Amino acid sequence: MTDTTKRSATLNSNGKQRTVVNCNFRSAGRLSNENARTLTTIHETFARHLATALDAHLGTGLEVKLSGLEQLPIKEHIAAIPALAYIVPFSLSAIPGATIVECDISLVFPIVDLLLGGTGTPGSGQRELSEIEEELMQDVTLLMVRQAESTWRLPADMPLKANRRVKSSVLHQYCPPNEKVTCVKFEVDIAGTVGTFQLVFPAAFLNVLIQQVKQDQPQKKSSVRFFPRPSIRERILDCDVQVAAELPNLHVAVRDLLALLPGSVLKLRAPVRTPGMLTAGGQGIFEATPVRNGAQKAAQLGRRLSTTNWERM
16 A cells, blocks of 8 residues: 555545545644644743753753654654664653653763763763763753653653663664654753753653643633623723812912912912812813712712713713
8 A cells, every 4th residue: 555545536426526635644643733732832841941950950051942843753763863862761650652861962971071070061072971971861861851740740650760771773662663753852052062852752652741731721711701792882981080170270379389388278269159170081071069978078060061072982
């Protein structure tokens, strides 16, 4: 069987023409756009948390950022791994397979140098790690996975168990030969040295991870969407407006204002019978006379002013 079927036109039982389109069998099980966005969001959070944890562990500032997300067959992935890559599988207790941490060897040497008290100098060439360097990197990969577990919020009965470093040639033991794996790639900048590492998930673990993330997301209350949206007029009528009782066009001498002291009485020189004005938002609405309502001051409304702005509301 080939990967695709050819396009052809046939007739169905009703005699209508139907079109058979190309089908790519390699696309089966591919990540949906929604799941890809979910993985991207959670691993951007993981990158920030890991940068903080590595900063404290290594004693130097660094930057970790998500750089890529892809899904491909395990055979293709293994073929693309560099010969000296640092690879550690973490077994899954509840499901088959393993989550794999893969670090570029160019990223390993600055990390080891910092842990040994150096300045993060990269290695002088491509070589294998010593036993001490292996032990130091084992602690770093364990730190990476613990930060990932914290971000993923995996159930307590699904811990990841660390294994020893392995060669890329034996990775097929942790995934079926026809398995599709998901690779989440990160870029790390340590003391001026830029390298990459990636987390590799089997399909079974990926499904559990996506379900767990979606369960942790807050659920929207569907009842809210059924409330009718109020009109603009109704929303305006619910707005608060500053209301004041004023004496418009009143003039006071500056010397009288300068002479004011606590307890002074300012003579406004306005006839008591002359009404004031009730304003809302600076716009006059009614004539108003100052009165008292029990122990409270008030304004008694009189003639409505001919203000067209308010009448349009």
